[in-house]
Amino acid sequence: MLEMIQILDESALLWIQDAVRVPFLDPLVEAFTSLGNTGVMWIVLSLGMLCWKPTRRAGGIALLAMALGMLCTNVVLKQLVLRPRPYVMVEGLIPLLTSADPNSFPSGHTCAAFAAGMAWAGALPWRWARTAAVIQAVCMGLSRLYVGVHYPSDVLAGALIGSLCALCALWLAARSRERRRV
Structure with missing residues (x-):
């Protein structure tokens, strides 16, 4: 089963490289x-949300979700799985970027994007903002494939973990809100 996933992962990355990459998009x-490095984009946005009452709850929930996601991905799973980056393993894959972290599974960028994005989607009061939150998360996951630093299964795992962390943070926030009402 793992061999089949590896074959599919490698084939998908080589297809992205050969059929999807276009030089004018590469720098974009x-x-x-790169905005996702160390989670800075989502942390700054979430901290900014703490400053405005209509978005304060969403910012706090996103920060909690990202902290949970970072613990799951970077502290635990990457250290247990130790899957090498695809540009080290896949013959013919030319990465647009490399990473200081040699471990690929799961995608920390994607986890952070989905943790923040799904938290925002669950807590922001505007439909357009909820939609944008999910779109940015999907785009981050796709960008990790495009530049060749993650396998599709890394990105899917990161999206799942980030989404679950957002659900946990939303649940904890709802419980906290209920307790304050009593």
């Missing part, structure tokens, strides 16, 4: 994916 995707 590289810049976008």
Whole structure:
């Protein structure tokens, strides 16, 4: 089963490299994916949300979700799985970027994007903002594939973990709100 996933992962990355990459998009995707380094984009946005009452709850929930996601991905799973980056393993794959972290599974950028994005989607009062939150998360996951630093299964796992962390943070926030009402 794992061999089949590896074959599918490698084939997908080589297809993205050969059929999807276009030179004029490369610097844009590289810049976008770099915004996710250390989670800075989502942390800054969430901290900014804490300053405005209509978004305060969403900002706090997103920070909690990202902290949970970071613990799950970077502290625990990456250290247990130790999956090498695809550009080290896949013959013919030319990465647009490399990473100081040699471990690929799961995608920390994607986890943070989905943790923040799904938290915002569950807590922001405007439909357009909820939609944008989910779109940015999907774009981050796709950017990690585009630049060749993650396998599709890394990105899917990161999206799942980030979404679950957002659900946990939303649940904890709802419980906290209920307790304050009593």
